[in-house]
Every structure is written in C-alpha cells, then in structure tokens.
Amino acid sequence: MSEINTDVITGLGLNSYESTKTEPIDNSLGQEDFLKLMTTQLSNQDPLKPMENGEFIGELAQFSTVTGIEELTVAFESLAQSFSQWQTLQGASLVGRDVLVPAEDFEFQSGETVAGAISLPSSGTGVTVDVYNEAGQVVRSMDLGTQASGLHDFTWDGLTNDGTEAPSGTYEFKSRAMLGEGTEALYTLVSGEVNSVALGGEDSGLVLQVQGLGNVDFNSVFRIGS
Numbered sequence: 752m753s754e755i756n757t758d759v760i761t762g763l764g765l766n767s768y769e770s771t772k773t774e775p776i777d778n779s780l781g782q783e784d785f786l787k788l789m790t791t792q793l794s795n796q797d798p799l800k801p802m803e804n805g806e807f808i809g810e811l812a813q814f815s816t817v818t819g820i821e822e823l824t825v826a827f828e829s830l831a832q833s834f835s836q837w838q839t840l841q842g843a844s845l846v847g848r849d850v851l852v853p854a855e856d857f858e859f860q861s862g863e864t865v866a867g868a869i870s871l872p873s874s875g876t877g878v879t880v881d882v883y884n885e886a887g888q889v890v891r892s893m894d895l896g897t898q899a900s901g902l903h904d905f906t907w908d909g910l911t912n913d914g915t916e917a918p919s920g921t922y923e924f925k926s927r928a929m930l931g932e933g934t935e936a937l938y939t940l941v942s943g944e945v946n947s948v949a950l951g952g953e954d955s956g957l958v959l960q961v962q963g964l965g966n967v968d969f970n971s972v973f974r975i976g977s
Contacts, residue, residue: 845945849976850961854941856923858963861916865907865963866942867924868973873900875928880905880939883923890917898928902974940973 851868859865869880878895890911895903907924911917926937943961950957957969 843948845948845959845975847945849942849944850959850967850972851940851942851974851976852961852964852967852971853938853973854943854964854967856921857941857943859909859917859919859922861919862909864909865922866904867907868902868904868940868942869895869898869926869928870902870938870940871898871900871928871930873930874898875930875935877934878903878926878928878937880907880924880926882907882917883925884917885921890922942976 849866857865867880869878871878874897876897878898880893880895881889882891882893884890891907892912893905893907895905909917924939924941926939927934928937929935941964943964945959946962947960948957949960959967959969959972961967
C-alpha cells in the first residue's frame with residue numbers, strides 16, 4: 752500500500768489521521784477550503800485529460816450567494832437601526848404640538864375646549880357634529896350647515912345644549928351630513944397635544960402619547976399642527 756504524503760494533506764488545509772486522534776474532526780467545508788481544493792485540482796490535472804470542474808464551480812457559486820445574502824442582511828439591519836433612530840429624533844420634535852387623529856372617544860376636562868375635524872367625500876348639507884357622553888346621550892349638537900368636499904375643522908366649547916358646562920368625563924364625536932339623497936355618517940377626527948413619544952415593539956413604529964386620547968400610532972396621524 753502506497754504511503755500517504757502528509758505534506759499534500761497539510762497543503763490543502765486538512766489534518767492527517769495521526770494529528771487528529773485527540774481532537775474532534777471538523778467535517779464542515781467552507782468557501783476557503785473549496786478554493787484550495789479547486790486550485791490543487793487545476794494545478795495537478797493532465798492538460799490532455801482535463802477533469803470536470805463544474806461541481807466545484809457550482810458549489811463555489813452557492814457559497815458566494817450565501818455570503819452575499821449575509822452581507823446584505825447585515826446592511827439592512829444597520830439601515831433599519833439608523834431609520835429607527837432618525838424616526839425617534841423626528842418624533843421628539845412633535846412633543847408639545849397638536850396632532851389630528853381618528854379617535855372613538857376622548858377624555859374631557861370641564862371648562863376646556865376640544866378641536867376636531869370632519870371629512871366630506873363630496874359637498875353636503877345639514878352637516879352636524881354631535882357630542883355624546885359615556886351614557887350614549889347627545890349633550891351637544893353643532894350645526895355646520897352646508898360644506899364642500901374635503902376636511903373641515905370644528906371646535907366644541909365644552910358647553911351642553913342648554914349652555915351649561917359639561918362635566919369631566921369620556922365623550923365621543925359623531926358627525927353626519929346629507930349627501931345626495933340620504934344622510935351618511937362622516938369620518939371624524941380629534942385634535943390633541945402630544946405629551947411624549949416612544950418607540951413601539953418590533954412590529955410597530957413610533958407611538959405618541961396624546962393628551963386626552965392616550966397612545967396613538969404615528970402612522971395614523973392625519974395632520975400635525977403648530
């Protein structure tokens with residue numbers, strides 16, 4: 752039996768049986784190992800009987816693809832982190848400013864005023880904003896008359912229909928208008944001051960803590976005021 756030349760094995764970056772008796776053998780083969788094997792194959796082949804290199808090239812291409820994907824993943828992670836930091840800095844500038852957001856209800860303090868807006872898909876008549884208390888009763892109806900399509904601001908002065916101050920509590924705006932031949936509910940928004948800004952979880956972005964409205968997703972902000 753011919754003797755194995757250990758110098759050749761060492762040159763390929765591999766270990767002989769004797770040198771690995773006391774150490775576990777690493778069966779994994781990386782891209783660098785493939786390059787060494789391919790170089791050795793090409794340097795020792797018979798020019799008149801060239802060996803097939805297709806499998807080596809195919810494997811090497813796969814290694815290159817995996818390496819590229821890993822580098823791209825790292826780049827995207829870095830980009831996402833930078834965007835998150837930028838978004839936080841931008842969000843900090845919103846503190847103390849008013850934002851217009853959709854809200855089912857809001858916390859009201861007696862003596863205050865509350866601003867909001869309605870959105871009309873087309874011009875309408877008999878545009879009305881009703882203020883409901885926690886019991887579902889209408890405490891104030893505000894007639895905005897005829898309005899064109901678009902966004903229209905309104906303000907509730909905190910008074911009831913009989914002119915007295917509404918007590919503190921949870922309230923809700925509901926609006927309606929005559930559009931065409933029937934009365935339709937309108938998209939209603941409420942304005943509130945941003946008290947603080949924070950980053951949400953992995954699946955959410957910036958979260959605003961809005962006075963009277965609680966936590967609001969930044970993506971739902973319709974308009975930013977002064």
